[in-house]
Amino acid sequence: MCVLAPSFRLPHLSAMLLNVNFLDDATRPPVPALPNLTNRQRQAGHHLRMIHDHLRDNMKTLAKLIERANAHEVTPAEIAAKANDMAMLANYRRFGNLCGQHCGIVNTHHTIEDHHLFPVLAQQGPAFKAIAERLKAEHVVVHELLEHLVEALNALASEPSPSRYTNARDIYQALERVLLSHLGWEEEAMGDALGYFEIM
Numbered sequence: 001m002c003v004l005a006p007s008f009r010l011p012h013l014s015a016m017l018l019n020v021n022f023l024d025d026a027t028r029p030p031v032p033a034l035p036n037l038t039n040r041q042r043q044a045g046h047h048l049r050m051i052h053d054h055l056r057d058n059m060k061t062l063a064k065l066i067e068r069a070n071a072h073e074v075t076p077a078e079i080a081a082k083a084n085d086m087a088m089l090a091n092y093r094r095f096g097n098l099c100g101q102h103c104g105i106v107n108t109h110h111t112i113e114d115h116h117l118f119p120v121l122a123q124q125g126p127a128f129k130a131i132a133e134r135l136k137a138e139h140v141v142v143h144e145l146l147e148h149l150v151e152a153l154n155a156l157a158s159e160p161s162p163s164r165y166t167n168a169r170d171i172y173q174a175l176e177r178v179l180l181s182h183l184g185w186e187e188e189a190m191g192d193a194l195g196y197f198e199i200m
Helices: 013-018 039-070 076-085 087-095 103-122 126-158 162-196
Strands: none
Touching: 039 126, 039 162, 103 126, 103 162, 126 162
């Protein structure tokens, strides 16, 4: 697991929820320009975006689970089953990272990302090394938020109350903000580089 830099540490959930600006683009490494990209080179970035769109769809599922739990329409067992079926959470538990493909190629994709994509990206110079390290650190933060959200959803389903609903909703909103920011920046920072350097 990636060790977080001090600015990424999550000492207390409530403090984190009050300030999720650590994923602000101003704190991220600059993305080097890649001149004369061809359409073929851009395809890897399009593929990455397609994978991320699946994760964005999972966020919509989480929002619906929160509302259903608040309305007493879902049991803790149903929440656990739904959460475990979600690629972004199940993949983290299986493979140790968050961004991944769905269905039959999940394992291959994650092995490539962890053991090939980020290390090869990091070899393209100090700027890309900083990007790869930042992406790994952001994966850890997103995973921690996901785990907190699953706990909050289970608590809400087992004993619905206004405070538990508010807690689940607040964690979801923090996760949504963090994850959408992360996915967008990962596409910008790494998408074109994957094809440009023939990493993918």
